[in-house]
Amino acid sequence: MNNIPIKKFYFYIILAIGIAASVLFVQNNDSFYERTIAEVKEVQLVHSEEVTDVYDNKDRIYEQRIIAEITNGKAKGQHIHLTNQYSKAKAYDYKIQSGQKLFVSIKEKKGGTAELSGDILDLKRDHYILLTGWIFILILLFVGKKQGLFSIISLAVNAVLLSYALDVYLKNPEISLLLICSAAVILFTVTSLLLVNGFNEKTYAAIIATLAATFLSLLITYLVIWLTGGKGLRYEELQFITRPYQMVFLAGLFIGSLGAVMDVAITMSSSLFSLYEKNNSIPVQDLKRSGMEVGKDIMGTMTNILFFAYISGSIPMLILYIKNDSPLGFSLSMNLSLELARALAGGIGIVITIPIGLYTAIYFINRKRARK
Amino acid sequence: MNAILVLAAILFILMILIGGKKGARSFFAIFLNFGVIIFVLFFMNDPNINPIIVTLIACAFIGCINLFFINEVNIKTITAFLASIITTVVLIVFIVIIAEKAMIQGFGEEEIEELSIFSLYIGVDFVKVAASVIIMSTIGAITDAAMAISSPMREIHYHHPDISRKELFQAGISIGKDILGTSTNTLFFAFFGGYLALLIWFKDLSYSPGEIINSKIFSGEMITIFCAGIGVTMVIPVTSWITALYLVKRGNSAE
Numbered sequence: 001m002n003n004i005p006i007k008k009f010y011f012y013i014i015l016a017i018g019i020a021a022s023v024l025f026v027q028n029n030d031s032f033y034e035r036t037i038a039e040v041k042e043v044q045l046v047h048s049e050e051v052t053d054v055y056d057n058k059d060r061i062y063e064q065r066i067i068a069e070i071t072n073g074k075a076k077g078q079h080i081h082l083t084n085q086y087s088k089a090k091a092y093d094y095k096i097q098s099g100q101k102l103f104v105s106i107k108e109k110k111g112g113t114a115e116l117s118g119d120i121l122d123l124k125r126d127h128y129i130l131l132t133g134w135i136f137i138l139i140l141l142f143v144g145k146k147q148g149l150f151s152i153i154s155l156a157v158n159a160v161l162l163s164y165a166l167d168v169y170l171k172n173p174e175i176s177l178l179l180i181c182s183a184a185v186i187l188f189t190v191t192s193l194l195l196v197n198g199f200n201e202k203t204y205a206a207i208i209a210t211l212a213a214t215f216l217s218l219l220i221t222y223l224v225i226w227l228t229g230g231k232g233l234r235y236e237e238l239q240f241i242t243r244p245y246q247m248v249f250l251a252g253l254f255i256g257s258l259g260a261v262m263d264v265a266i267t268m269s270s271s272l273f274s275l276y277e278k279n280n281s282i283p284v285q286d287l288k289r290s291g292m293e294v295g296k297d298i299m300g301t302m303t304n305i306l307f308f309a310y311i312s313g314s315i316p317m318l319i320l321y322i323k324n325d326s327p328l329g330f331s332l333s334m335n336l337s338l339e340l341a342r343a344l345a346g347g348i349g350i351v352i353t354i355p356i357g358l359y360t361a362i363y364f365i366n367r368k369r370a371r372k
Numbered sequence: 373m374n375a376i377l378v379l380a381a382i383l384f385i386l387m388i389l390i391g392g393k394k395g396a397r398s399f400f401a402i403f404l405n406f407g408v409i410i411f412v413l414f415f416m417n418d419p420n421i422n423p424i425i426v427t428l429i430a431c432a433f434i435g436c437i438n439l440f441f442i443n444e445v446n447i448k449t450i451t452a453f454l455a456s457i458i459t460t461v462v463l464i465v466f467i468v469i470i471a472e473k474a475m476i477q478g479f480g481e482e483e484i485e486e487l488s489i490f491s492l493y494i495g496v497d498f499v500k501v502a503a504s505v506i507i508m509s510t511i512g513a514i515t516d517a518a519m520a521i522s523s524p525m526r527e528i529h530y531h532h533p534d535i536s537r538k539e540l541f542q543a544g545i546s547i548g549k550d551i552l553g554t555s556t557n558t559l560f561f562a563f564f565g566g567y568l569a570l571l572i573w574f575k576d577l578s579y580s581p582g583e584i585i586n587s588k589i590f591s592g593e594m595i596t597i598f599c600a601g602i603g604v605t606m607v608i609p610v611t612s613w614i615t616a617l618y619l620v621k622r623g624n625s626a627e
Contacts, residue, residue, distance in 0.1 A: 033582050051493055058419070059493035088419075090499055091478035091492040103586070122481075125591040126582075128474035132598040135466075139605045143545070144552045148605075151553040155560055162564060162571070170575050188561070196553035224378045232374035239483060240573035248569050256565020259558035266554055296391045297523075300398030300442040301516040302558075303383075307402055308434075308512035309562040309600075311409055312505050316478060316498060318413055320487070323494040337376060342565070344379040347402070351386040351395075 015141075019134055026127045030072040035103045037124060038068035038080050043098050051087075055325045060088045064096055068104070070116075075106060080116040091320065094123065147196070154195040158188050162255070177243070181251040185214060185258055197266060202273045205364040209265040209357040210258070216356070217261070217349030218254050221341075225250075234337045249338060256310070257346035260302055261353050267298055268357030269364075276365050287362055295354030303347040310339040310346075397442055404437045409508075416504070419495035424464060427504035431460045431511050438515040448526045451618050452518035455611035459514055460507060463603045468503045470599070476592035477502035482573070483589070502592070510600040513559050517604045520551050521611040529619045537620040544612025555604045563597050 030037045047063040066082040082104060086093040096102070101124035107117050140148040165184040169177050189210045197203045225233070225246075235245045271294045272287055314335045321331035387395035408430050415426040435456045439449040471477060477498040479487060525544045529535060535543075570593070574584050584590050 034580070035582070053491035053493050055491060055494075057491065057494040059495040061493065087493045089478075089492060089494050089496055090475075091494070092484055092487075094475040094477075122586060122588070123475055125474050125476070125586045125588070128470060129585060129591050129594045129598075132470055132595050132602075136598040136601045136605075139602050140552070140556070143605050143608050144549050147549040147552055151556050154553065155556060158557075158560065158564075166568075166571055166575055170572070192553075192557055196557070220382065221379065224382070225375050228373045228375040228378055230375055232376045238569060239486075240569045242573050242576040248572060252565040252568035254565070255568060256562050258565075259554075259561030262561075263554040263558045270550075292390070296394045297443075298516075298520075299387065299391050299395060300401055301438055301512070301519060303398065303402060304405060304438055305512040305516055305558055306562055307405060309509045309559060310566060311406075312508035313566065315409075315413065315416070315505050315508070316501055319416055319496055319501065320479075320490055320492070320494065322413070322417055323496065324490045340376050341379060343402075344376065344383050346562070347383045348379065348386060351383065351390055354390050 022130060022134075023127070026130050029126070030101070033072060033103075035121065036070060036073050036075070036106055036118075038070045038082075038102050038104045040066055040068045040096055040098050040100045040102065041079070042067040043096055055323065057323055062086050062095070066096055066120075068102065070104075070106075071101070075116060078116055080104060080106065080118050082118060082120055084120055091316075096120075100124075150195050154192045157191050157195070161187055161191070173243075177247045177251045178254070181254050182215075185254065186211060188255075188258060189214075189262060192262060193266060197270075201364045201368060202269050202361075203266075205269040205273075205361045206262070206265040206357070209269065209353060209360045210262045212360070213261050213265065213349055213353035213356045214254065214258055216352055217257060217345060218250070220348055220352075221253060221345040222250065232333075232337055233341055234334050237334050238338060253342050253345050256342055257306065257349040260306055260346055261349045264295075264298060264302055264350050264353040265357045268294060268354065269361040272358070272361040272365065276368075280369075284362060284366070287365065288358065291358040291361070292354070295358065299351060299354065302350045303343070306346040306350070307343045310343045311336065314339055394442070401437050401442050404441065405434055408433050408437070412504075412508070416496060416501060419497070423497065423500040423504045424468065427507050428460065428464065431507065432457060434511050435515055438512070439519060443519070447618065447622075448522045448615075449519070451615040452515065452522040452611060455518045455522070455607055455614050456511070456515045458614070459518075459603060459607040459610050460511065463510070463514075463599065463606065464503065464507050466602070467506050467599050468500070470595060471503040471506070472499055474591060474595060475499070476588055476595055478588075480587060480589035480592075482587070506596050506599050507603075509596060510559070510603040513555060513600065513604045514607050517548075517551060517555050517607045518611045520555075521547050521608060522615045525612065525615045526619065535620075537616045540616040540620060541612050544615060545609060548608030548612060552605060552608065556601050559600045559604065560597060563593065563600070567593050 044065045046065050049061055051059050051061055064084040066084060068080050068082060070076055070078050070080055084096050086095045103121040104118045105121055137152055140152055161184060165180050169180045189207055193203050193207050238245050238249060272291050275282055275290055317335050318331055384399050387399045391398060412426055412430045415421050416423045435453050439453050443449050521544050524547050528543050
């Protein structure tokens, strides 16, 4: 029994080393970047003025003069002079503070001047992602212990799977994205549910229910879009499109609802199995009634999870539209139509998972009974 | 026929078929929440109002809708509500700090071309808006996790009225561990689905890993995912603690 704490001890040591090494790495990885990086040493506010745009929005524009030290490439160690403009809104600009690292471009030196000058391209953000990522992992481990670790592994595996699926799609554009995503969805479901819940009948029932419900909800959504000719869906607002937009939208919708459907499926099957384990001779009628009660309880909150996860992201764009005097109805339909469709389709997936999950769980329970 | 209306109608019919009265309430709750978002939008358009305060008030309303309206006012929902609010407040402090440091607010260079017709100098502080957006996208999951813990804890206390506060807290944590994996998964896939176009875009335009990680949009979305995960994880001990405190205290005073 003594080796369990030792294992734990090793785990914490490895974790601590991992955190320390990765933090040190991102703080000193400038030489791995091709783009020139400079660390801000001095910031001076040189000018500010009030501006009013054509829609009477008041803002203030500030100008900063910055001295930064280049930390990689040929000019390493030299100082560079930069200027930065930002507004109070900071919608597309930012206020630079001393100590930050920036990607910069160096201008050709004009004869005579000793100091370099250049332009700011972007901010170096990698250490903030790492920091938030570690805090997330630590909290997950602290609260969830072993289950926390499994969730982290499952999230990481899914991220890699998704990235790989997209690579396959980009290399073989003749295969439909939906087909590739279907294969990915099967893998996602099997790995996540097995990792989080282990190899048992409860998990198998949930896997089957998840797959059936996800495909059925995709089919319903597809039929609706096809029958209505996609009316009311503003695909032109779908951002970052390099491929057939409708496919990308449907594939995103498909994957987006998967997590919620899995959640409902596993909740249904674990609650039914635990009822069965407490009382092996529980009548099917009772199982059905309890299952539906559980389903009713989770239906509302689950659909709201998707609703908020999708709709909230549109808020900045909506503010921009409204502040630029676009009518409210137009702004909403332009920016929310696809998000609403996603949320509603996810909701449909969640709701149909309840009976599907109920009947697959009952099927597995009956099979288990018959074997005894 | 409008595709969104048809989808909404299908969802409504399914919810009533399966959930009956409660299903109808759940469907109506989506509308109420939509109303809250419209209100948030109006207040955020005023540069003199702090978006963070607006968000906190909105979260309280959303908590009321998701907990008190869909279910009802009882011990389970009250403790879940308190836990959601506490978690939201703690989380928002963290998110504001990160959003300010990482500067993930507003729009990325990938989007800016199509926004050229708009005036960007609109006086609304987009850093605070960015923090609000992260909180708002997690609030649904936070209230859901809080409810999923407080409700079985109430059952445990009901069946074992003599349980100590510490044991009840432990029971809450162990329920939380079970839902942890699926709650993080739900959010994770929801965000992945939403970002699918972006991921294809990055790969198609062959961004280098360094460019992807440091771009405003990608880092913004990663930080959103992590903060959402932190939120649903943090709500577990908070709910267990509050529910244990509340139930045991009430039990003792009744004696």
